Amino acid sequence: MTSSAKAPVLTVFMLVKTTPEWLGFSVDERSTLLAEHVEPILKRHADEVSMRFYDIEFYSARVTDIWVWNATSHHAYEMVVEALRETPFWDRYFDIVEILPGVENAYAKNYDRDALTAA
Template sequence: MSEFEPAVTAFMLLKTRRAWLEMSVPERVAAFKENVLPAVKDKAEDVRWRYFDTEFYTARVTDIWVWEARSHEAFQLVVEALRETPFWDHYFEVVEILVGVENAYAKNYDPDIMATIQA
């Protein structure tokens, strides 16, 4: 695969639901591998994903999934695939999705990039 250059980054703010918390850790891993990963596996070439636990800092959002996609369409396809799984509204409540383009202002207006880390 060539170097991954995301066109869009999405922050998916999630809150675990009781159905997820009532499962043991091995059951959660199995449910994730059986229900969630297959739905997004064919999108993996154009989308990458990371996740962050936040439940020990806030009660409103327990997890943040960060998606980077080569196109808006690639991210849209991932969301559509996730909506067809128990992940969406059964295991997790999708609290909010925030989508942005890294350094879009600098790219559009050509000033120096104002960040401590430049991609």
């Protein structure tokens, strides 16, 4: 998200697993494919959706990565998913294992309380 964008109303944790086809590409080929297929989607929706990428294959056999999406609306997130589904990254290069949507500190907002933090 850009600094002038609205605060996210939705965070989605997308648990994915690389496929043998993806792992068969060289690192350079993977970078090229990301730039060709995913980067344009991220740029097109940058005002409303941001994405962070976490490698977890070191600690999990069920999933290899977590894609964390922050969106200013459910519709904005849905549009990113629609675009991704038109690429080989959705269920070809990566298996989408689970999608976990959440709203940060909803309990605190719903009950007019301060959010619990460790800081």
